[in-house]
Amino acid sequence: MKMIVAIIRDSDNDAVSQALVTGGFRVTRIASTGGFLRRGSSTLMIGVEDDKVDAAIQVLKDNTTPPEEASAKRATLFVIPVEHY
Numbered sequence: 001m002k003m004i005v006a007i008i009r010d011s012d013n014d015a016v017s018q019a020l021v022t023g024g025f026r027v028t029r030i031a032s033t034g035g036f037l038r039r040g041s042s043t044l045m046i047g048v049e050d051d052k053v054d055a056a057i058q059v060l061k062d063n064t065t066p067p068e069e070a071s072a073k074r075a076t077l078f079v080i081p082v083e084h085y
Contacts, residue, residue, distance in 0.1 A: 001083055002082060003045060003048075003080045003082045004057070005044070008044065010040035011040075025059070026047060029042055030045065047082070060074075
């Protein structure tokens with residue numbers, strides 16, 4: 001079991017959350033602000049089985065909009081093993 005922590009732009013939140021739910025993933029959204037992406041952001045926590053990690057990441061890639069600035073990111077992801085928790 002893995003926990004994906006995805007920090008995305010607020011503007012992408014609805015599309016990404018809906019796509020994840022439609023794809024059978026469970027999502028918890030935490031409103032976040034601050035300097036991590038230097039704009040309004042949302043933190044999504046997605047618990048997935050090991051064999052579904054790549055599918056969840058693909059949903060994130062497919063549903064985030066490309067940044068306008070060359071140095072900006074679509075999202076920041078952390079994949080954390082949580083078997084023992």
